[in-house]
Amino acid sequence: MILDLLIKDFKEEGSESTLSKRVIKMIVDTIIYGLFIALETYIFISLDRKFETFSSNSSYGFLVLLLLLILVLSIFGSLPLARKALYKTKDKLLLASRPVLKDEIIISKYLYVYLNTVKNIFIFSVPLFIGFGATRGMMVPYYVFSLFYPFLIGFFGTGITFILLVPYQKGHEFLKSHYILQIIASGILVTGICLLYNYVLDLFLNLVMNTQLDQMFNQGFISFIDSLSRNAHPISSLLNIFILSDNILSSLCIFAGITIVSIVLAFVILNLTYSLYLDNETKKSIKYHKQYKVDKPLMALIKKEFILIFRNTNFLFSYIALIIMQPIFATTVISSLNSLLYVNLGMFLTYFPELINGLNLTLILLFISVIASQTMELIKNEGTGFINMKTMPISYSKQCIIKIAIPSTVSVFSLLVTLICLISLNQITLTVFFIGLIIGMIFTISLNISGLYGNINILKKANMDTKSSSSSLISLLLPFSLAIIHFVMTFIRIPSWSIYLIEISLCLILFLYLIIPFKKRIIKGFLDIGGSLI
Amino acid sequence: MKNKTLYILLLIPFVIAILGFVNIVILENTIAVDIISINWDYRENEGFKIRNEGYLLEATPVIDDEFTLSEGNDLVWSIRNQDSSSRVYAEVKQEEDDYYLYALNEGDIIVTCSNEKGTVSKSFNAKIYEDGAIIINPRNFAPTNSMISSSRKYGLYNLVDHDPNNKVKASLELDIQVYPEDNLQEVEVISLSDNISYSNATIDFVSGGEATISLAASSNKFIQTTYSFDIVDNGVNVYDYNDLLACTNYSSEGEIVCLQINLESLNNTYQKDDNGNYIDSYLNEDTRLFGNYDFSTKSFNFKNEVYYFETTYNHEYIEQYFEDDYLAYSQVISAIHVQKDFYGNGFTINIHELAYPKNGTIDSYSGKLKPNKELDMFQGPLTFVSLGLFEEPFVKAYGQDNINMYVEGDNITIDDIKLRNTNNLDNLFNLEYTGSVIDFYGSNNTLKNSLISNGRTGVRVFSSNNFTMDNCLVSTCREFLFKIGNNEYQKIDPDKVGTVTYQGESMSFDADTFLNSTEGYNADLLFTGIFDGSVNVTQSLLDDVQYFLDSEVSEDIYTNATIKDCYFYQSGIFSIAFDTYFAGLYLYNGYPTFVRELLSTLMDDAVLPDDISGTQIPVHLTIEGDTRFYDYKDVDSIDASCLIEERLGELLGSFGDGSKISLENYFPIVSLLKSQASQNGLVYNDEGTSYVNSAIAFYGGGLNLSTVDYSSITTEAISDSLNVDVAYACLTGQGLVPSSNQYAKHLAKCIPIAMGLHDFKFYLNDDTFYLFNETPDLNDLIIRGQ
Incomplete structure (x- = not known):
């Protein structure tokens, strides 16, 4: 039964309906993970060499630091997963009427989180172990240990996850009912992510260029690393046993003790919280809303769209976060790429300066496509409110125009901020600024229209869990097509104004292709969709 | 797909950087690295009393930790006579890893420490004495132990506040040591050249030329020494980088420079703190920095100082x-x-x-x-x-x-x-x-x-x-x-006449016609033909062409x-x-x-x-x-x-x-x-x-x-x-x-x-x-x- 429950939880994780889409997702995931691991290993080995010049203990401490970081990230990364696994309303309803013991459910939940934790730690820590061992000529037992390390440390990680789950769930519930605090929390998180990305990218580029890395390696930092290697239990104790072979008995006792305590605590907490969850009726707090004033239909629709976007918790950490992060990420990526390309391809860029403009435009459009893709389920987001869309005395096309206009406006605003940041840092030319704005606007609106069409098509087939593939295609195809056109025309020395004109024309053609049958498609689509989306 | 696109976008700079980095092949032409210099406590002139026991010679090599030294950089010691006689005044003997100087007979020698290869070297003058000696060293000038020329040159003038328009005549303070030391003895001036004056162990420069001072111990006139040096007429002593600028880049006609200090890099001038930052404390008293360095901003001011x-x-x-x-x-x-x-x-x-x-x-x-x-x-x-x-x-x-x-x-x-x-x-x-x-x-x-x-x-x-x-x-x-x-x-002389022979046909041109013309047979046609392979290249053809491009x-x-x-x-x-x-x-x-x-x-x-x-x-x-x-x-x-x-x-x-x-x-x-x-x-x-x-x-x-x-x-x-x-x-x-x-x-x-x-x-x-x-x-x- 425990195994069945586990399989159920894993199956619910996947969301692609067809085999081909699952395969594509797996391939893309593999590529991304592979690239990330390669990057991580490269940074590790390069920094490891640096640490090695100070002392071999420092380089060992550096390994411990990275393993600790991976453990912490996996713990926090598992929190949403654990919350979702434990506090699933669907699960509660499904299992309540089945002969499943509470203990079996708890064990399966624990194992589910444990296996995910092990998976995450395995992917990121094993390459580090291999890199560390390969540069030091470690023997086979070391590599065997490195394969078992995630399983051993996973118990501790899972235990901490469940310990932290209680305050996390409390915090989640609290934020859910306090929208302003949600925004502040997401803002802080988003800013933190941007700063971290900036820092890591800077560090990496310095490594590669090898100019300013020495400033990092001062004595204070090295001392910190050294003390960490001794005190970061249970990682230190585990590594003491299998790598340093130092104080084996005491390290074993420490590790075993910590692990057992964390397992016991995890089960106790799981038991308590799951019991509380089962027993307590979730009383929905009935908030007495203030009296809304009656608005004109247009204004009411606009307000509704804003509420759907900005008061949607799901959107907060995806769409809204990206809107905020886009200027920072786009500026960081484009400015670092520009620097890299000028260093590596200076000659080309001097004789073909339009190349860098083409690349910058492509990247800007790709960022737009990422953001716009977050709002491609405009109809689905209505939920039960869709019946109102069908029945209210406002034309479907008018409703859809407003539905597209709001996210488009927000996205274009973010694009404008991005372009202003880029031009103020001299990363793009004035021409690229204006062309980027024009093409970006057309592209954003086109993507939202295409997303709307896709959404309608999917809903017509009552297939709720599929994502629109045509809009995904456009979101990638157009930027790359424009890039190819730009690069080819630059090489054959077409004047730049001609290139931009062609690009704008292509975007307009796409837009016209989508907008001309708009009314017809919307009306037909709405009529074909059922009354409820649940 | 949406979030994957974002991840890929964020990964792109890393991937490009790696690709760019791995394609770089760093060119290397590795050369031998020697020690930077030699550190010791010896002055320009030292004295050694004749005795049976040897004097331990001590020096340490200054090494750049960044590089691996080539072979032949162990320190070795040698001596030679200052005069051209073949008399043996002293010997150097190696005992295990140490070198000892054995003072044998009265006379003046030069003691040299160098790496085995001989590419880095430092010397001091040594007086071997029996009863006593007077050893003179400059006190207000940094010691120089690496001279190739025979005598040290002092400028007649010093600058005041690095101002080339404000010069004062220089003076040389002497550190006079009389041996044996337990007989603290006064010295008397026996002779003095006209271009200097002397009082209280200080020589004041009067004019240029070779300067000589002979001193004797008051209690034993047989203990004498002569100290010689050159005073460069109109020469200016340079004690640091700003003095150097004043005499060179900032001076419209320039000054005669007598350098009295090493002007080195940061690494060879200043000490470092625990964090590896340079601090305002010199490694050696004979070295100053080439440049004006701001410790707080870690920057120089060369833009305004160079010529x-x-x-x-x-x-x-x-x-x-x-x-x-x-x-x-x-x-x-x-x-x-x-x-x-x-x-x-x-x-x-x-x-x-x-x-x-x-x-x-x-x-x-x-x-x-x-x-x-x-x-x-x-x-x-x-x-x-x-x-x-x-x-x-x-x-x-x-x-x-x-x-x-x-x-x-x-x-x-x-x-x-x-x-x-x-x-x-x-x-x-x-x-x-x-x-x-x-x-x-x-x-x-x-x-x-x-x-x-x-x-x-x-x-x-x-x-x-x-x-x-x-x-x-x-x-x-x-x-x-x-x-x-x-x-x-x-x-090129455009009227120069020459002949070009191609496929048996000799054609005569003047340089201007052959080189500039676009009609008939000309250089442009010839080289275009060479480029596309239609013209057969021979040495004589090339010689004919080059003749027009040469001048007498x-x-x-x-x-x-x-x-x-x-x-x-x-x-x-x-x-x-x-x-x-x-x-x-x-x-x-x-x-x-x-x-x-x-x-x-x-x-x-x-x-x-x-x-x-x-x-x-x-x-x-x-x-x-x-x-x-x-x-x-x-x-x-x-x-x-x-x-x-x-x-x-x-x-x-x-x-x-x-x-x-x-x-x-x-x-x-x-x-x-x-x-x-x-x-x-x-x-x-x-x-x-x-x-x-x-x-x-x-x-x-x-x-x-x-x-x-x-x-x-x-x-x-x-x-x-x-x-x-x-x-x-x-x-x-x-x-x-x-x-x-x-x-x-x-x-x-x-x-x-x-x-x-x-x-x-x-x-x-x-x-x-x-x-x-x-x-x-x-x-x-x-x-x-x-």
């Missing part, structure tokens, strides 16, 4: 390219501008903080350390001529480089100075952008008793008639150790120079180079047509050269005395890429079949040299490596009328000249190092069109391979200089 001047080398192309704005692109930077005599007293000037590309990165195409355009001042040599955009040319031939010491004027002597542009390093390619070490411009100038090292070019002598280099060691340079030529040249130069205007008793060691290319201007058809009028067409496809408004070159006024160089070339190198390590900067390979190498093009694929000078040297038995093979002693090179391309006379060299053995016909190899494709890229052969044909068609000429060692695997011994220079 800028318009290049004296041919810069007609720059003027044509930029017209009225040409000055900004023809400025040379010199760290020090010398207009009068300069006495180094064995001290060092190291301009590492100015010249070395500290903020540079490895160029992904060339694999060399390239300076940062904003943060580093030395950006490499100016342009003589280029093809393409001025800022990013496809091909560029070099003009004058930035300089450490620029000597401008006549009758100037540079004596006993150690000049270097960087700290020690182990890769010659890192000197690519560090400039020339010393550059002379003027007549009757002399460089003597000096050590010149660590630059792109060591000694550069242009338009300097009657130049003499005497008793110097020039070493460790990326390009040439000694480069000589003239800025002046004779332009009267022997009356040749300049002369002499190198005597000098050592050359560790060059990147050759020890001595005779420059000449490239003088191909392209430099005359921008032809042939296919070059113009290529440029117009890549650039708008391409600027073509218009009669910018000619035949350089030749130099006659005499090499005499005990001049030696310790310049053996692996012939494959000779890299000619610093003669011509090319990025054609970068631009076109990705077309064709995508393979990279290297310089040897279209400018095969090294491979041709190796082949010729092997045929003549001038290559020394050792453990699979082929060595040549790269002594003298004559630039080719344009006509090079310079001559060298080495018949008076006492010990060196130099081969006959080897003529290397690069132009013929390029135009016919024979002798090119094969490349799979189809564009390589086309590029090769373009080179002689710009460069000219004359051979390069080289002189190597002869087949005795004299001095193979040996290093120059500084003691030789010191003994000669005394």
Whole structure:
């Protein structure tokens, strides 16, 4: 039964309906993970060499630091997963009427989180172990240990996850009912992510260029690393046993003790919280809303769209976060790429300066496509409110125009901020600024229209869990097509104004292709969709 | 897909950076690294009483931790007599790892500590005494223990507050030690030269000339000593960097400089704290920083301190390219501008903080350390001529480089100075952008008793008639150790008549018609035919064509120079180079047509050269005395890429079949040299490596009328000249190092069109391979200089 429950939880994780889409997702995931691991290993080995010049203990401490970081990230990364696994309303309803013991459910939940934790730690820590061992000529037992390390440390990680789950769930519930605090929390998180990305990218580029890395390696930092290697239990104790072979008995006792305590605590907490969850009726707090004033239909629709976007918790950490992060990420990526390309391809860029403009435009459009893709389920987001869309005395096309206009406006605003940041840092030319704005606007609106069409098509087939593939295609195809056109025309020395004109024309053609049958498609689509989306 | 796109976007900079990084091949030309210097507590003069027990000699080597020392850097001690007698005053004996001085008989000796190789050395004078001695040392001047010349030179004046308009006469405070010490004794002046006065152990300078003071112990007049030194009339003592600036760059006519301190890099001047930051505490009292360093901002002020001047080398192309704005692109930077005599007293000037590309990165195409355009001042040599955009040319031939010491004027002597542009390093390619070490411009100038090292070019002598280099060691340079030529040249005579014979038909032209015409048979047609393979290239045809591009130069205007008793060691290319201007058809009028067409496809408004070159006024160089070339190198390590900067390979190498093009694929000078040297038995093979002693090179391309006379060299053995016909190899494709890229052969044909068609000429060692695997011994220079 425990195994069945586990399989159920894993199956619910996947969301692609067809085999081909699952395969594509797996391939893309593999590529991304592979690239990330390669990057991580490269940074590790390069920094490891640096640490090695100070002392071999420092380089060992550096390994411990990275393993600790991976453990912490996996713990926090598992929190949403654990919350979702434990506090699933669907699960509660499904299992309540089945002969499943509470203990079996708890064990399966624990194992589910444990296996995910092990998976995450395995992917990121094993390459580090291999890199560390390969540069030091470690023997086979070391590599065997490195394969078992995630399983051993996973118990501790899972235990901490469940310990932290209680305050996390409390915090989640609290934020859910306090929208302003949600925004502040997401803002802080988003800013933190941007700063971290900036820092890591800077560090990496310095490594590669090898100019300013020495400033990092001062004595204070090295001392910190050294003390960490001794005190970061249970990682230190585990590594003491299998790598340093130092104080084996005491390290074993420490590790075993910590692990057992964390397992016991995890089960106790799981038991308590799951019991509380089962027993307590979730009383929905009935908030007495203030009296809304009656608005004109247009204004009411606009307000509704804003509420759907900005008061949607799901959107907060995806769409809204990206809107905020886009200027920072786009500026960081484009400015670092520009620097890299000028260093590596200076000659080309001097004789073909339009190349860098083409690349910058492509990247800007790709960022737009990422953001716009977050709002491609405009109809689905209505939920039960869709019946109102069908029945209210406002034309479907008018409703859809407003539905597209709001996210488009927000996205274009973010694009404008991005372009202003880029031009103020001299990363793009004035021409690229204006062309980027024009093409970006057309592209954003086109993507939202295409997303709307896709959404309608999917809903017509009552297939709720599929994502629109045509809009995904456009979101990638157009930027790359424009890039190819730009690069080819630059090489054959077409004047730049001609290139931009062609690009704008292509975007307009796409837009016209989508907008001309708009009314017809919307009306037909709405009529074909059922009354409820649940 | 949506979040995956974001992740990929965020990963792109990392991936590009990795790809860019892994494709970089860092060029290395590894050279031996020696100790930086020797530290000890000895003063200029010491005394040792005769006794049975030896005196332990103590010194420590100063090592740069960044590099691995080559063999032969253990410290050894030696002595020699100050006089020429063969009497044994003392002995040095090695007992295990220590050296002991045994004082045997009264007399004056010189005690020297050096590395085993002899490339780094330090000495002090020692008096061996029986009953007593008076030892005199300067107190208010830093000790110098590395002099090559015989006596220390003090300037008559000191500056007040670094102001060249505010001088006071200098004085020398003496540290007088009377032995035996337990008899604290007064000294009396026995004699005093007219140009000094003395009181209370201080010598006041009155006028220039040799100064002598003789002192005797009051209680025992037989204990005497004579202290001699030179006072340089109108000389100014330089105690730090700002004094140096006041006497040189900030002075309109210059001052005679008597250097009394080492001016070094940060690493060799200041101590560091625990975080590795420099602190305002000196490592040694005889060393100050070259530069004004702000500890808080970690920056220098060189931009406002160096000397800028318009290049004296041919810069007609720059003027044509930029017209009225040409000055900004023809400025040379010199760290020090010398207009009068300069006495180094064995001290060092190291301009590492100015010249070395500290903020540079490895160029992904060339694999060399390239300076940062904003943060580093030395950006490499100016342009003589280029093809393409001025800022990013496809091909560029070099003009004058930035300089450490620029000597401008006549009758100037540079004596006993150690000049270097960087700290020690182990890769010659890192000197690519560090400039020339010393550059002379003027007549009757002399460089003597000096050590010149660590630059792109060591000694550069242009338009300097009657130049003499005497008793110097020039070493460790990326390009040439000694480069000589003239800025002046004779332009092409458009009325010169010549004959071109092709396919049995002889045609007569004047130069203007043949070179400029686009009708009938002309140079453009000929070279276009060579390029597309329709014209059969023969040596006689090339000689006919080059005749129009050559000019005659009267022997009356040749300049002369002499190198005597000098050592050359560790060059990147050759020890001595005779420059000449490239003088191909392209430099005359921008032809042939296919070059113009290529440029117009890549650039708008391409600027073509218009009669910018000619035949350089030749130099006659005499090499005499005990001049030696310790310049053996692996012939494959000779890299000619610093003669011509090319990025054609970068631009076109990705077309064709995508393979990279290297310089040897279209400018095969090294491979041709190796082949010729092997045929003549001038290559020394050792453990699979082929060595040549790269002594003298004559630039080719344009006509090079310079001559060298080495018949008076006492010990060196130099081969006959080897003529290397690069132009013929390029135009016919024979002798090119094969490349799979189809564009390589086309590029090769373009080179002689710009460069000219004359051979390069080289002189190597002869087949005795004299001095193979040996290093120059500084003691030789010191003994000669005394």
